[in-house]
Amino acid sequence: MDENQQTLLNTQRKITKKSNNGKTIDSQKDDIIEVDNSRTVLKKIATLYAERLMNDICLVVNDTEYPAHRLILCASSDVFEVMLMSPQWSESQESRITLQETPQCAVIFGEFLRYFYTGQIRISHSIVLPIISLADKYNVKDLISLCLNFMQTHIPLAAVQGTLISWLQYSINCGHYEITKGCHDFIKWNIELVSNSSDFANFEVDVLASLARQSSLVIPDEMTLYKCLETWLGYQKQRLKNSSCAADIDIAFKQIVFTVMTAVRFPMMSPRQLAELLLSPLTQKYKEFFVERMAIGMSFHSGQNYKVHEIIKMEENGLLLFEPRLYTVDTCSSLITVENFSGLLSYHTRTLVFSSQSYLADYVGDKSCEWVVDLYPKGVWFKKYFLIVWQGTVEMPEYVIRSVRLSLTCKEPPTDNGSGMGVKIGVLIYGIQDDVEHIVTVKEVVHRFDLNHRVLNLDNIIPFEDLNLKKDSINTSSATTSKYLVGPNKDTLKLHVIISPLNPFK
Known part of the structure; x- marks a missing residue:
């Protein structure tokens, strides 16, 4: 008995089916089985392209001929389907069609066409643009999705390799709004990094x-x-x-x-x-x-x-x-880091004290305001306490907030105009992806501090579960590291707190 026969026999023993009235019966009784031999079928289809068998059309790109099959082209591409199936298109009657492609697209056209037959293609930051250009041009929807997913998950790599601005320009022109936003946010928050690449000129x-x-x-x-x-x-x-x-x-x-x-x-x-x-x-x-x-x-x-x-x-x-x-200059910002994050106990706090300028204009002088920043990266624990009210004493139970909290305290809010101090607060959250440390996200808040409102609590500055990933108790080696941790061992939480006075003319 060969391998295929053995596989068929094993499958027959296991598979059941449902009859028309919905009852489950043993498939052996009706000798009905279901097998999956899709890999072999795909291999056969791929062979048609690789060995140029039974082709009924030839695509010509920059004098290079690519024998192909109308059926495969039409099944893979909406554009080819219209071009080859609609009588009003002259190409529908031709067996040899010349396509005009850019030099970058022409180089990888063979790989693009092979994807139609195999569902496989190699993508990198340097060639994803010509691939998605062809996929967009011929409306190959599944390949478009693959390219967009690759781009979304490799934006930092594109920045250091000098292709990010080109990605942004292409996504804007073609209406890929999610990629546009991802590229735009990365550039906006990491413009110094991007400006050092040759692609910045684009x-x-x-x-x-x-x-x-x-x-x-x-x-x-x-x-x-x-x-x-x-x-x-x-x-x-x-x-x-x-x-x-x-x-x-x-x-x-x-x-x-x-x-x-x-x-x-x-x-x-x-x-x-x-x-x-x-x-x-x-x-x-x-x-x-x-x-x-x-x-x-x-x-x-x-x-x-x-x-x-x-x-x-x-x-x-x-x-x-x-x-x-x-x-991010020292006059209005400061870094706060938590090293050995994995060893930090739950509900523990990291505290930072720094000063920021109180006014933007030089004529006012260099008056500053002092801030206390308390970071709770592993949740906030409120102990049991007793609250004294006019009816008597009320016992308040302990409770826990599963939140990454940043608490800002203004020690002495300026009261020159009697309305306190309005500030714009920015929290820059660093992370690492493709071995590139960068600002992953930014939280912005506008707030006014005065003598009666000295404290501001910012909850969920990072999704709690995304920062505090749980290890797999069965296979600890498969545990992943949070994208919000940086450093040589990816065990450091790094934030940048910015506090600037508001526009005085608003």
């Missing part, structure tokens, strides 16, 4: 300008953003030199400079940084434009609020110029 001007206008951008300070944009502008100038005539370069480049640099919030730079900008070659070349923008910053820092209000009225999105982003 940012389209409108997309970059839109990103640069956002208040949720994570950046050390506004000067760092200016330098990132300056680097990008250098790439664009070189591109214009390679593609335009000399007479058009200055006009086109000037427009690009104005478009992206209008998004820079010069009032958020210190007076010293504004003075340093005068030495920049870019600033000197377009002196009138930049001096006007820098003057807005100096008016703010010198307390000339009447000028500021005029600017807000005249300038489109003028209020944003005085809105702090998520700046």
